[in-house]
Amino acid sequence: MGDPARRRRSGRPAPQRNRPADRPRVDPSRLAAWDVLRAVRVEDAYANLVLPQVLEKHGLTGRDAAFATELASGTIRWQGLYDAIIDACLTRPRLEAKVRDVLRLGVHQVLAMRVPDHAAIGTSVDLARDRVGTGPTGLVNAVLRKVSSRTREEWLADVAPDGKDRHGHLAVATSHPRWVVDLLGEALVGHGRPGSELADLLAADNVSPQVTLVARPGFVEVEELVEAGAEPTGRSPYALTWGGGDLSTVPALVQGRAGVQDEGSQRVALALDAAVVGGRDERWLDLCAGPGGKSALLAALAAGRGAKVLANERQHHRSRLVARGVRAAGAGMAGVVTGDGTRPAWRPGTFDRALVDAPCSGLGALRRRPESRWRRTATDVDDLVVLQRDLLTTALDAVRPGGVVVYATCSPVLAETSGVVDAVLAGRDDVVEEDRFQLWPHLDGCDAMFAATLRRMP
Known part of the structure; x- marks a missing residue:
C-alpha cells in the first residue's frame, strides 16, 4: 500500500x-x-x-x-x-x-x-x-x-382498514384527499350514477391514460393516422388511441393537422358543432381557449361551414400556446386575443356559437394531472364557482338570439357543473337548456367532462 x-x-x-x-x-x-x-x-x-x-x-x-x-x-x-x-x-x-x-x-x-x-x-x-x-x-x-x-x-390492511367509514378507507386506499372522495361520491349520485361506482371511479384516476389523438377534419383523414399506428376509439369520429412510439415521426402531428387531445375534450367541441343554429352561422367564440386543443378542433369544424373561431384567453403566455396550437387551422380561425372573459371587448350578440370550457378544480382529469388532488382544496371549488357563473353569463350575452353556448368543465363536481348551469338559468328568462352530459373515466375511458348546451332565446 x-x-x-x-x-x-x-x-x-x-x-x-x-x-x-x-x-x-x-x-x-x-x-x-x-x-x-x-x-x-x-x-x-x-x-x-x-x-x-x-x-x-x-x-x-x-x-x-x-x-x-x-x-x-x-x-x-x-x-x-x-x-x-x-x-x-x-x-x-x-x-x-x-x-x-x-x-x-x-x-x-x-x-x-x-x-x-x-x-x-x-x-x-x-x-x-x-x-x-x-x-x-x-x-x-x-x-x-x-x-x-x-x-x-398487508400495508393497506394496516393503514386503510375497511370499516364503517367507507370514504375514509377509500381516501387512503386509493390515495385521494378525503374531501375529494366525498365530492366525487356526491357527483356520481347527482349525475344519476349509483354510488357503488365510487371505488371504480377512484381506481380509474390511478390508471395512466393512453395517449389519444384527434384527426382534425378537413386537414387529415383518420386513415392516415391509422396507417401511422393509431387505432380509432369507436366513440368520437376523430379520436384514436396511440399504442406507443415516437409521436414526432407522425407527419400529421408535426404539421398540426392532427393533435393530442383527450376524447372527452373532443366530445365537448363536437357538442357545440352538433347544435342546430338557424340563420347566420359565421362567428364562433372559444371564451377560455388555453391551451388551444378545443380551439383547433373547433376551427377545423367551423371551416367546413364557412365560419371562423375567435379564441380568447386571459393569460398572455397561454394565448401564445393557443396561437401555436391553431397554427394549421388556417381559414377556420378569426384570431387569438388576450382578454378577461368576464369583461369582453366585443359587443353583445356578436357570435352565433360560443364555448365556455371554464377554469375548474380539474377533479375529472386526475388521471392526467395527479398532483391536482394534492394542490386543490375544497375552498378552491367555492371560489371557482363564482368565476364559472360569470363566464357563462358573459358567453350567453355574447351570442345572438338563437345562438348556442356550450358550458363545459373537466370536473364532475355538482357545484361546478349542474349547480352553475341551474343558477344561471334561474336568473334569466331568455335561455333554455337543450342537452347535458357527463362523461366518466371508469365508464367512457376519458376525462370526466361535463357539458351543457344552452340556447339564447329572443
Missing part, C-alpha cells in the same frame, strides 16, 4: 473518502424522477409538462425515460397512501420535504415497481446522500427496510 506521506511527496494526492467524486453515482432515471417531484412541490409545476424537460436534461430515452416517467408519475399519484405507510414506520412523523420525496420514490419502487428491494433501498440511500446530505441516509435505509418487510396488501 505504501506510505501516505511518500505518495504526497511523489505528487499523487492521498485518497479522500468524503470527496463528491467518491460518492456512489446516482442513477439518472431516479435523479430525473426526484427533479420532477421537486418541481411539482416547489414550483407548482405539472408533472406531465415538466417531464419532457427533465428527461431531456438528463439525456434519458427509451426504457430509462419510461422508468423515470413511471417512477415520478406513480409516486405523485400514490403519495397519499405512501405517506400513511411512511408515517407508520416513523416514531416522529415530521420529515424534511426533501427526505419525504426520497422516501416516496423508494416506497413506490418497493411496492409498485419491479425493482428488487435491495436495489430500491440502495439507490434511495444514494439519492438522499446526493440530494439532501449524509444526515438522513440512515433513516431512509431503516424506513425502506421496514416497508419492504410487508406486501402492499
Whole structure:
C-alpha cells in the first residue's frame, strides 16, 4: 500500500473518502424522477409538462425515460397512501420535504415497481446522500427496510382498514384527499350514477391514460393516422388511441393537422358543432381557449361551414400556446386575443356559437394531472364557482338570439357543473337548456367532462 506521506511527496494526492467524486453515482432515471417531484412541490409545476424537460436534461430515452416517467408519475399519484405507510414506520412523523420525496420514490419502487428491494433501498440511500446530505441516509435505509418487510396488501390492511367509514378507507386506499372522495361520491349520485361506482371511479384516476389523438377534419383523414399506428376509439369520429412510439415521426402531428387531445375534450367541441343554429352561422367564440386543443378542433369544424373561431384567453403566455396550437387551422380561425372573459371587448350578440370550457378544480382529469388532488382544496371549488357563473353569463350575452353556448368543465363536481348551469338559468328568462352530459373515466375511458348546451332565446 505504501506510505501516505511518500505518495504526497511523489505528487499523487492521498485518497479522500468524503470527496463528491467518491460518492456512489446516482442513477439518472431516479435523479430525473426526484427533479420532477421537486418541481411539482416547489414550483407548482405539472408533472406531465415538466417531464419532457427533465428527461431531456438528463439525456434519458427509451426504457430509462419510461422508468423515470413511471417512477415520478406513480409516486405523485400514490403519495397519499405512501405517506400513511411512511408515517407508520416513523416514531416522529415530521420529515424534511426533501427526505419525504426520497422516501416516496423508494416506497413506490418497493411496492409498485419491479425493482428488487435491495436495489430500491440502495439507490434511495444514494439519492438522499446526493440530494439532501449524509444526515438522513440512515433513516431512509431503516424506513425502506421496514416497508419492504410487508406486501402492499398487508400495508393497506394496516393503514386503510375497511370499516364503517367507507370514504375514509377509500381516501387512503386509493390515495385521494378525503374531501375529494366525498365530492366525487356526491357527483356520481347527482349525475344519476349509483354510488357503488365510487371505488371504480377512484381506481380509474390511478390508471395512466393512453395517449389519444384527434384527426382534425378537413386537414387529415383518420386513415392516415391509422396507417401511422393509431387505432380509432369507436366513440368520437376523430379520436384514436396511440399504442406507443415516437409521436414526432407522425407527419400529421408535426404539421398540426392532427393533435393530442383527450376524447372527452373532443366530445365537448363536437357538442357545440352538433347544435342546430338557424340563420347566420359565421362567428364562433372559444371564451377560455388555453391551451388551444378545443380551439383547433373547433376551427377545423367551423371551416367546413364557412365560419371562423375567435379564441380568447386571459393569460398572455397561454394565448401564445393557443396561437401555436391553431397554427394549421388556417381559414377556420378569426384570431387569438388576450382578454378577461368576464369583461369582453366585443359587443353583445356578436357570435352565433360560443364555448365556455371554464377554469375548474380539474377533479375529472386526475388521471392526467395527479398532483391536482394534492394542490386543490375544497375552498378552491367555492371560489371557482363564482368565476364559472360569470363566464357563462358573459358567453350567453355574447351570442345572438338563437345562438348556442356550450358550458363545459373537466370536473364532475355538482357545484361546478349542474349547480352553475341551474343558477344561471334561474336568473334569466331568455335561455333554455337543450342537452347535458357527463362523461366518466371508469365508464367512457376519458376525462370526466361535463357539458351543457344552452340556447339564447329572443
